[in-house]
């Protein structure tokens with residue numbers, strides 16, 4: 024373990040206590056890379072974005088190294104890992120190729136997510152219950168080199184129970200259905216999804232009090248408050264909407280605005 028990792032681990036324990044009331048903000052910077060890849064040039068730099076987000080108060084940086092490399096590239100992962108002062112959360116599919124990369128980079132967190140080639144963004148949660156032997160072994164191989172492992176799952180009892188059995192250090196509850204209901208102003212559906220997420224947090228707490236509970240996907244300044252108020256959520260990972268805000272107000276201000284939205288109702 025490097026000195027940085029020891030400090031990060033100590034901070035994690037400390038943060039766990041305080042964040043039970045106030046979730047942390049992990050900023051997903053995939054779409055800084057999307058903009059760069061649109062032209063195949065070297066700017067804007069995801070590394071510069073990550074460092075600016077940290078300066079503005081982000082508690083961690085999330086990047087998703089997709090198998091098709093549509094945004095974040097391998098070089099970004101190595102470069103960002105070297106220079107972050109908070110924690111990297113590396114999202115990836117549970118493939119053999121990604122396992123090798125993660126074991127070299129050693130991010131603080133790996134978050135295992137499902138991937139489909141044709142999707143615009145992650146459509147559903149990982150089917151942990153359907154691939155228990157593979158994931159149990161995969162998680163152990165990451166943990167063996169000191170990486171903490173999170174599983175991106177739908178808020179379903181079956182998946183939560185499977186995540187505990189597989190030995191995950193954390194789960195990240197997929198908030199996409201809640202966010203999509205808000206986009207089409209379906210308030211009943213939004214409330215039902217919120218209830219489902221709250222219930223999932225309770226189920227996870229009852230199943231394993233040491234497992235961290237994160238949430239994310241599709242969160243915006245308009246819909247984040249209700250999720251951030253749920254007791255027991257450790258961290259929210261937010262990307263697309265925050266980067267969209269940054270186009271108008273700048274990245275640092277967008278981070279500050281998102282943190283404010285998490286802590287006070289609009």
Ligand SMILES: CC(=O)[C@@H](O)[C@H](O)COP(=O)(O)O
Pocket residue numbers: 051053054086087089114136143144145175239240262
């Ligand atoms: C797993 C998840 O919800 C997202 O963070 C994911 O990274 C989305 O992928 P895109 O950034 O490619 O939309």
Ligand SMILES: NCC(=O)COP(=O)(O)O
Pocket residue numbers: 051085195238239240241242260261262263264
């Ligand atoms: N895991 C969710 C995430 O990192 C950000 O998702 P989004 O805000 O880009 O939808």
